[in-house]
Amino acid sequence: MTVHEYRGTFPDTGDLKARFRPLFDRIAEGAIRRERERTLPFEEIEWLKQAGFTALRVPVEYGGLGVSLTQLFDLLIDLAEADTNIAQALRGHFALVEDRLVAPRAEGEVWLKRFGAGEIAGNGWTEIGSVKIGDTITKVFPEGEGFRVEGEKYYSTGSIFADWIDTYATRADTGASVIAIVRTAQPGVERRDDWSGFGQKLTGTGTTIYTAATVEPEGLVPFETRFRYQTAFYQLVVNSVLAGAALAAVRDVSELVAKRTRGFSHGAGTLPRHDPQVLQVVGRARAFAFAARAATLEAARVAQRAYETSQAGDKAADDQANIDAELASAAAQISGAELALRATTDVFNALSASATDEKLAFDRHWRNVRTAASHNPLIYKERILGDHAVNGTEPIYVWQIGAIAS
Template identity: 75%
Template sequence: MTLHDTRPANATAAPGTPPETAALKARFRPVFDRIAEGALRRERERILPFEEIGWLKASGFTALRVPVEFGGSGASLVQLFDLLIDLAQADTNIAQALRGHFALVEDRLVAPRAEGARWLARFGAGEIAGNGWTEVGSVRIGETITRVAPTADGFRIDGEKFYSTGTIFADWIDTYATRTDTGEPVIAIVATDQPGIERRDDWTGFGQRLTGTGTTVYTGAYVGPDAVLPFARRFRYQTAFYQLVLDAVLAGAAGAAVRDVSEQVRRRSRGFSHGSGTVVREDPQVLQVVGRARAFAFAARAATLEAARAAQTAYETSQGDDRAADDAANVAAEIASAEAQIVAADLALRTTSDLFNALSASASATGLALDRHWRNARTAASHNPLIYKERILGDNAVNGTDPVYVWQIGRIAG
């Protein structure tokens, strides 16, 4: 499946001046701190973060990229991902749960203003979207079982999706499907507050267990006439964007692990006879472990933000008429997100594992749930296989081959 740029001339206004980053951080820090306070309890008791996502909606966080004229903050992509890392450090589940939402906001932001305005107004008012793209089971690569059929007053949608991250919390579902009348791949934006929509919290992964990921079933659900969009006109840097959210999750997991282990080291009174003979918080070897992990977390964040700058350039070129510049910007954004993915995954996994060297066996207590940082990082790092991204980067470096922008998973014939 490839993404062809068949968009009409873009009528969206030029990007405005984003707000000050310091002001944004000060605005949302209290919300993130409040979210972090309950993260351990939610993990222990498997409490889905409905209330916490409500706080983010009320604070305007989910409208960060929405233009000010529609009730948002008009933040840049670098600012979005900087704040998303902060949120992921508070709770990686919630950051990933908003992945589909921010992607749909981005798509409607890139679309001609006449097409995107009604959606931007909804998102500016606090409505959020979830994700319905991946199909499981016997579906072959390149096939989509979910179908959208025209009706007298719109469309109906039937099908089943898995990995529906964030959908259980959402007002809308960003759904990939095929039109029955034309065979065209489309995006159907489906309202969740209607009959014919079933959302299951049946994700069984060992990490990221509170993202609301699971199965979504569509049984004759209604889709408005203005809510079926040609997939060919989807924003071009979408794969880079989706990966950047996972990169932010990885950077956040690393930062959270450093925070939590630092607190455990600070409190620790028991030491080893063959240690330095000082209290643990002053043990030079223990401090070295924590310091190295902190540097790894810093580097994961820096790589993610550098890739976000490339995505911001792709957004800016999408608002102009220079096709060559837009092509180059989209290649650069995809390459940068893959580079950040490999770096963030490696550093986050090392950080969340190596930090246990600063503690002892008591750190494995289930009550502390320090293992959740590794489990969450390992799960986020598994979404888009690293081995394929490494090959794509190598092929680009050696042969100048363009990266793959859109892909699917499914059964391979033979």
């Protein structure tokens, strides 16, 4: 399949939005209740699976919708506007789908069929505690015709909802870095909802423990074959969360202002919905949310080019496309985080103390943005962008976190 042929297969974006809008509205209806009660969205994710949303990037011949990356992230922003937790919970899933889509078809086909049938994946990459940078405590051991996994991961976003876990590990026999795609429905996998962050509380993020967990032969993938624009892709999911949260804050503040009947003596002397200063606050936040979305979609367009070059066999073009994708996602992250943080903070200026009532859960938008914006620290992405602009330094594609020797 050539790039030219692939470009002609995308469904209509308007049709996609019309298809999923009723579902997103249904998800949004329960967002505040789930937030207040800390109810994990198992049911809502099942709705998305049944509707084909989790198979957006899966080719049509395997049961998916075959959308472009721009369309994927456009729809993911819409989902994040309904509930940012659910959009982020699917981060690891869409990344593994992308990896198996980029892989040679003989290797990826079994997974594309599973994903097309509605199965989803979670994430198991990060380890906490004393693990050193560059080290991985989680190990994979050859066993019979397959493998077994021993170890523990944290920040296992989405894994509690998943059929599979995309697990970063080291082979015990060779020391090679690998991805072990581990089935969750087995005694050797324990998943805990012990995420203690003040935002994004319902992403299913927490601890995953592997105790003699089995891995089928097709579930072990050399890490060096991972799709090259993965860091940009992961960040685009976070960017979608940021934009969605900002849009949700604008939606909610607009509804609250429209209903208000109490004003201030030192205000405009009219209903809040007619107060020019209040309207200015809402309008500015709306502009910030719009720009955050636009930045994400532009970065997604650049990432789409990296997908296309991954299939075309031109290494020089692929190298450049991956540089462009990384830089674009970094720029979208920095600008999107700033815009979303301002939008979700400033909207409180259009209201009064009543907006802090816990029943409204209006603060969740800022908490979710602040939490999501803490992924992949902004200061390092700013330096990377500046270093490339000034010195032409190629960006870092894969990075790790861990203990540093004193």
